[in-house]
Amino acid sequence: MSVLVYTESEQGKFKKTAFEVASYAKAVADQMGTTVTAITINAGDTSELGNYGVDKVLNVSNSDLDKFSANAYASAISQAAKQEDAKVVIVSSSADSKYLAPIVAIGLEAGYASNVVEAPSSTSPFTVKRTAFTNKAFNMTTIDTESKVVGVSQNSFGLVESNGSASSEDFSPSIPSIGVTVQSVDKATDKVSIADAEIVVSAGRGMKGPENWGMIEELADVLGAATACSKPVSDLGWRPHSEHVGQTGKPVASNLYIAIGISGAIQHLAGINSCKVKVVINTDPEAPFFKAADYGVVGDAFEVVPALIEKLKAFKAQNA
Amino acid sequence: MKILVCISHVPDTTSKINFTDGDTKFDTNGVQFVINPNDEFGLTRAMWFKEKQGAQVTVVNVGGPETEPTLRKALAIGADAAIRVNTEAKDGFQVAKELANVVNDGGFDLVIAGRESIDYNGAMVPGMLASLTNANFVTNCISLDVDGTNATAIREIDGGKETVATSLPLVIGGQKGLVEESDLRIPNMRGIMMARKKPLSVVEPTNASAETNSVKFVKPAPKGAVTLVDADNIDELINLLHNEAKAI
Numbered sequence: 001m002s003v004l005v006y007t008e009s010e011q012g013k014f015k016k017t018a019f020e021v022a023s024y025a026k027a028v029a030d031q032m033g034t035t036v037t038a039i040t041i042n043a044g045d046t047s048e049l050g051n052y053g054v055d056k057v058l059n060v061s062n063s064d065l066d067k068f069s070a071n072a073y074a075s076a077i078s079q080a081a082k083q084e085d086a087k088v089v090i091v092s093s094s095a096d097s098k099y100l101a102p103i104v105a106i107g108l109e110a111g112y113a114s115n116v117v118e119a120p121s122s123t124s125p126f127t128v129k130r131t132a133f134t135n136k137a138f139n140m141t142t143i144d145t146e147s148k149v150v151g152v153s154q155n156s157f158g159l160v161e162s163n164g165s166a167s168s169e170d171f172s173p174s175i176p177s178i179g180v181t182v183q184s185v186d187k188a189t190d191k192v193s194i195a196d197a198e199i200v201v202s203a204g205r206g207m208k209g210p211e212n213w214g215m216i217e218e219l220a221d222v223l224g225a226a227t228a229c230s231k232p233v234s235d236l237g238w239r240p241h242s243e244h245v246g247q248t249g250k251p252v253a254s255n256l257y258i259a260i261g262i263s264g265a266i267q268h269l270a271g272i273n274s275c276k277v278k279v280v281i282n283t284d285p286e287a288p289f290f291k292a293a294d295y296g297v298v299g300d301a302f303e304v305v306p307a308l309i310e311k312l313k314a315f316k317a318q319n320a
Numbered sequence: 321m322k323i324l325v326c327i328s329h330v331p332d333t334t335s336k337i338n339f340t341d342g343d344t345k346f347d348t349n350g351v352q353f354v355i356n357p358n359d360e361f362g363l364t365r366a367m368w369f370k371e372k373q374g375a376q377v378t379v380v381n382v383g384g385p386e387t388e389p390t391l392r393k394a395l396a397i398g399a400d401a402a403i404r405v406n407t408e409a410k411d412g413f414q415v416a417k418e419l420a421n422v423v424n425d426g427g428f429d430l431v432i433a434g435r436e437s438i439d440y441n442g443a444m445v446p447g448m449l450a451s452l453t454n455a456n457f458v459t460n461c462i463s464l465d466v467d468g469t470n471a472t473a474i475r476e477i478d479g480g481k482e483t484v485a486t487s488l489p490l491v492i493g494g495q496k497g498l499v500e501e502s503d504l505r506i507p508n509m510r511g512i513m514m515a516r517k518k519p520l521s522v523v524e525p526t527n528a529s530a531e532t533n534s535v536k537f538v539k540p541a542p543k544g545a546v547t548l549v550d551a552d553n554i555d556e557l558i559n560l561l562h563n564e565a566k567a568i
């Protein structure tokens with residue numbers, strides 16, 4: 001009857017979101033008076049999960065699962081849920097977890113709520129708060145089936161440490177035929193992704209041209225941040241589509257979002273609503289972004305950004 | 321190849337989001353509805369398959385009669401036929417069940433949906449539909465080619481992309497990148513005239529029921545005013561971000 005959580009890893013290391021969903025699962029388990037079981041796929045050392053409330057880990061080690069397969073991973077998770085008689089399955093909002101969650105839901109005949117931002121307000125009926133209308137509103141939703149799948153929005157619940165320890169056992173689910181085969185992966189290993197970043201530095205048309213992005217990248221480097229951009233910038237081909245943030249691009253839920261030369265169209269603001277702290281740098285004090293931001297600098301990016309880089313370097317050197 | 325493009329009827333991206341009936345219903349007053357942007361990229365890619373590979377393209381929506389103008393727009397863009405499943409679905413699962421019924425009845429090889437709708441953002445219908453119809457499934461899809469029954473797709477992943485090989489029957493969760501923004505088509509007068517004569521069939525729903533239920537909507541708390549920092553005083557910005565916001 002435990003709560004099952006899928007804790008994602010990459011090259012044998014847990015992603016930060018794994019600890020967040022584990023923390024969330026612990027909160028649900030406490031409400032329901034039960035324990036937390038995690039399922040990991042080709043993860044290395046799983047003892048860390050105990051720090052976030054996991055009581056037991058089911059370790060899947062299978063070289064057939066070295067490459068991600070939504071179908072096969074979903075099947076493993078469903079089999080684990082059945083073995084553990086878990087009625088609640090928790091997953092993250094990573095690209096992979098959002099890919100597999102609907103498949104798990106059908107496999108378990110479970111209702112699925114995605115983009116959930118808080119622990120359930122009630123477990124009977126099971127009621128969660130999720131974002132809707134691309135972060136312009138929240139929706140209270142009940143999951144009415146016996147089995148339930150909850151997708152937790154990134155960086156919404158946070159990490160909650162608890163001083164437990166997790167036992168660990170091997171788990172060998174049967175692997176279905178894989179109908180979608182990964183042929184190649186193209187991923188910059190030296191860069192933080194927008195999804196995993198604590199800080200995102202984003203720039204817009206105010207940068208006047210792609211040749212001026214050097215300072216944006218330098219600022220991101222100093223902060224260990226990911227770079228992003230507004231829709232016009234990606235439409236103009238100044239930056240790749242994968243950096244486009246907003247309603248039709250990527251949602252961002254980082255701790256800090258720095259917007260440079262972005263006016264703040266409603267569609268852009270929707271995509272970054274979940275960021276905790278927002279900073280805007282813009283020459284136009286009337287730019288709508290100033291209404292959405294926590295901190296603002298009215299000024300020319302070409303002067304403010306180099307100054308910010310210099311000051312941050314000094315700050316980092318001092319606080320290193 | 322028979323392609324089904326799933327069309328969500330959603331508020332335009334600039335819409336003000338308000339609620340009525342004790343915050344239980346979306347307030348459609350003064351709201352313009354459009355084809356869900358993620359679906360529109362898929363529809364445009366389907367037009368390419370129609371023009372280059374002779375595919376037949378049907379569009380489908382699960383919804384009430386008020387969604388028909390959105391389906392007509394898809395016909396004006398170039399789809400051959402439209403289907404409306406006449407029900408107000410309560411959740412993504414119910415939509416997926418109705419769509420599965422349409423897919424099985426129509427014998428579609430390729431279903432192109434958007435990765436998510438911009439209203440409820442559930443991101444669940446394409447995956448559920450694939451599972452319910454035993455089709456292969458690729459979501460966050462930014463490139464799709466089909467050769468016979470084989471397909472190659474590119475999927476956006478966190479921090480990069482991934483090329484996958486798969487085969488029909490296939491369900492796609494599409495997004496920008498399937499075609500470029502500049503490839504999107506605005507219906508012309510001829511398209512609009514022809515769309516009036518194209519078949520739009522209304523089918524009655526199955527007895528599928530929802531698994532989740534929307535209880536109410538909540539608007540985000542109003543945000544406090546911005547703290548302005550002088551452009552000549554960047555030290556103060558760093559101080560605020562470090563000591564007050566604890567963000568660096």
